[in-house]
Amino acid sequence: MRDWPIKRKLTAIFLLISGLVLVLTSAAFVTYQVVTFRQTMRSNLATRAQILAANSTAALAFANEADAREILSALKYDPHMVAAALYDRDGRVLATYPVAASADLIPAAPQPDGYRFEGARLVGFTPVAQGANQRLGTLYIASDTKAVSDALRLSGIIAIVVLAIALLAAYALAAALQGRISAPILALAETATAASTRQDYSLRAPKFGEDELGTLTDAFNQMLGRIEEQKQELQQHATRLEQRVAERTEELEHRNEALRRNAAELLAANNELDAFAYSVSHDLRAPLRSIDGFSQVLLEDYATQLGDAGRDSLQRVRAASQRMATLIDDLLKLARVTRAEMRTERVDLSGMARDIVVDIQRTTPDRQVEFAIAPGLEAQGDSRLLRVVLDNLLRNGWKYTGKQPQPRVEFAAVDENGGRVFVVRDNGAGFDMRYADKLFGVFQRLHSAAEFEGTGVGLATVRRIITRHGGRIWAEGAVDKGATFYFTL
Amino acid sequence: MNPGKILLVEDNPDDVTLTMRALKSHNITNDVIVAQDGVEAIDYLFGTTGRPAPTDLPAVVLLDLKLPKVNGMEVLQRIRSDERTRLLPVVILTSSDEERDVIDGYSLGANSYVRKPVDFVEFTKAAQQLGLYWLLMNRAPPSPRGP
Numbered sequence: 001m002r003d004w005p006i007k008r009k010l011t012a013i014f015l016l017i018s019g020l021v022l023v024l025t026s027a028a029f030v031t032y033q034v035v036t037f038r039q040t041m042r043s044n045l046a047t048r049a050q051i052l053a054a055n056s057t058a059a060l061a062f063a064n065e066a067d068a069r070e071i072l073s074a075l076k077y078d079p080h081m082v083a084a085a086l087y088d089r090d091g092r093v094l095a096t097y098p099v100a101a102s103a104d105l106i107p108a109a110p111q112p113d114g115y116r117f118e119g120a121r122l123v124g125f126t127p128v129a130q131g132a133n134q135r136l137g138t139l140y141i142a143s144d145t146k147a148v149s150d151a152l153r154l155s156g157i158i159a160i161v162v163l164a165i166a167l168l169a170a171y172a173l174a175a176a177l178q179g180r181i182s183a184p185i186l187a188l189a190e191t192a193t194a195a196s197t198r199q200d201y202s203l204r205a206p207k208f209g210e211d212e213l214g215t216l217t218d219a220f221n222q223m224l225g226r227i228e229e230q231k232q233e234l235q236q237h238a239t240r241l242e243q244r245v246a247e248r249t250e251e252l253e254h255r256n257e258a259l260r261r262n263a264a265e266l267l268a269a270n271n272e273l274d275a276f277a278y279s280v281s282h283d284l285r286a287p288l289r290s291i292d293g294f295s296q297v298l299l300e301d302y303a304t305q306l307g308d309a310g311r312d313s314l315q316r317v318r319a320a321s322q323r324m325a326t327l328i329d330d331l332l333k334l335a336r337v338t339r340a341e342m343r344t345e346r347v348d349l350s351g352m353a354r355d356i357v358v359d360i361q362r363t364t365p366d367r368q369v370e371f372a373i374a375p376g377l378e379a380q381g382d383s384r385l386l387r388v389v390l391d392n393l394l395r396n397g398w399k400y401t402g403k404q405p406q407p408r409v410e411f412a413a414v415d416e417n418g419g420r421v422f423v424v425r426d427n428g429a430g431f432d433m434r435y436a437d438k439l440f441g442v443f444q445r446l447h448s449a450a451e452f453e454g455t456g457v458g459l460a461t462v463r464r465i466i467t468r469h470g471g472r473i474w475a476e477g478a479v480d481k482g483a484t485f486y487f488t489l
Numbered sequence: 490m491n492p493g494k495i496l497l498v499e500d501n502p503d504d505v506t507l508t509m510r511a512l513k514s515h516n517i518t519n520d521v522i523v524a525q526d527g528v529e530a531i532d533y534l535f536g537t538t539g540r541p542a543p544t545d546l547p548a549v550v551l552l553d554l555k556l557p558k559v560n561g562m563e564v565l566q567r568i569r570s571d572e573r574t575r576l577l578p579v580v581i582l583t584s585s586d587e588e589r590d591v592i593d594g595y596s597l598g599a600n601s602y603v604r605k606p607v608d609f610v611e612f613t614k615a616a617q618q619l620g621l622y623w624l625l626m627n628r629a630p631p632s633p634r635g636p
């Protein structure tokens with residue numbers, strides 16, 4: 001029963017209740033019928049007996065057997081009458097009915113007055129009296145109870161028929177009415193199953209009324225609605241996320257494409273620069289060698305014919321070609337700095353600076369410049385490129401202190417805003433701050449070649465190297481007050 | 490003492506003239522054989538259909554790098570890959586001091602790498618020193634064909 005469908009459960013409950021009620025009602029009805037019928041039967045028998053008794057007074061008073069027999073014989077019109085007898089005052093049988101009644105039908109002596117059922121019979125003893133007090137004898141009368149059992153059978157049949165019809169009607173009603181309760185529950189169950197198996201939260205359970213089931217249905221539908229909303233929201237989020245991912249991916253692809261193109265362009269440009277530099281390195285110097293060489297040949301072989309002016313001109317030609325060779329070399333260095341592969345390592349800048357100073361002092365022993373190199377300065381970078389930086393800055397310091405009686409060049413570092421700033425400072429010619437931005441441009445010079453020789457490539461090279469290291473370089477100075485170069489790495 | 494010859498591989502006639510002048514002005518009187526490109530240099534060293542290879546190898550090869558047809562590196566490669574010329578002293582004498590060329594030159598077995606100075610006085614000094622060193626001071630490898 002526990003696993004029965006709710007429909008069957010409801011029908012069974014209805015039938016059980018109505019069946020019980022019907023059975024109880026029928027039992028009461030049958031009992032009532034039987035009791036009533038027996039009472040009626042007893043009172044009818046008593047009435048008949050009193051009539052008989054009244055008619056029998058004369059026969060008994062005169063002990064007239066024939067009359068008594070005559071009177072009793074009237075009972076034959078009632079098929080239910082089984083036996084009857086008249087007893088005289090002394091209790092002797094005067095007459096019986098039927099006339100030849102067997103002894104077991106007629107009690108030998110009269111028994112106390114009254115009526116009672118004995119087995120399948122209703123028997124009774126009634127006094128036969130004259131007037132109020134003079135008892136003449138006793139009438140015995142016995143009837144069968146077929147009428148009772150007939151009535152009982154009829155009632156039983158009626159009860160069973162009614163019970164059957166009522167149960168059928170109850171079944172039909174139960175089948176029809178259980179739907180009121182089971183239908184919403186079944187609909188809920190169906191909706192819940194469908195929603196969970198198909199993951200379709202747009203489903204709604206049908207509502208059948210405003211009762212508790214209606215409330216349950218409403219609550220369930222609201223729950224589904226909320227789930228659907230949340231699902232939609234989730235989906236929207238997912239869709240938005242996917243869109244954003246797709247957009248970002250596309251953007252990234254574009255950027256990658258652009259980067260690839262840039263890299264390819266850069267590579268092409270680098271290769272071109274490479275080829276150009278290689279070509280310059282080989283081809284541009286050869287004519288200069290010819291110019292210088294043949295000028296020298298003229299100077300050696302035709303010195304007397306040339307005269308002073310001619311020799312001077314040729315010397316100038318030679319100087320110019322040599323200067324151009326230097327320019328080409330410096331430009332090539334700048335190009336190399338741009339192209340060179342960076343190998344980052346820990347670099348001992350102090351040691352490097354000391355080496356450079358030793359080299360400067362070895363090649364120019366005639367000048368006394370004081371170099372102050374702070375110890376322990378280190379940086380992360382490409383040692384060859386950083387050597388170019390220090391070489392340029394220290395040689396610049398050396399060069400521009402050429403007219404200073406107490407030349408001094410200093411290399412140190414200060415910590416500024418959490419970062420390390422390296423400083424190369426000299427007390428030389430300095431420069432006008434108005435032109436500070438021109439210091440690092442290629443071929444940009446703030447002094448004439450006659451004042452201080454140079455090509456204007458050195459600081460451009462330095463700045464390119466610093467930039468490649470992700471650092472910054474700037475300068476401060478004033479005319480005749482020295483110059484200070486700051487750089488970070 | 491037979492100091493041998495110099496094979497000058499140089500395509501620029503000005504450079505040839507200036508180099509010859511530098512060598513001669515310092516009394517390095519050896520025969521200088523000039524090859525104007527890589528092909529000529531290889532032909533000289535290994536012979537062609539018309540002319541057989543010389544019985545004596547030069548004492549030194551002064552090799553320019555940027556040459557028409559076959560460049561200096563290829564000539565050097567060819568010299569080092571042949572059993573007969575494997576040990577022949579080769580000095581690269583060129584305009585450039587590109588690091589790439591220096592590394593490639595030594596990698597291929599050049600004995601020396603000299604950059605031609607623009608200043609002719611310097612150039613003359615270099616040529617003189619080269620000549621003196623390779624022709625007079627340097628002990629040449631034994632001839633592969635025996636004495």
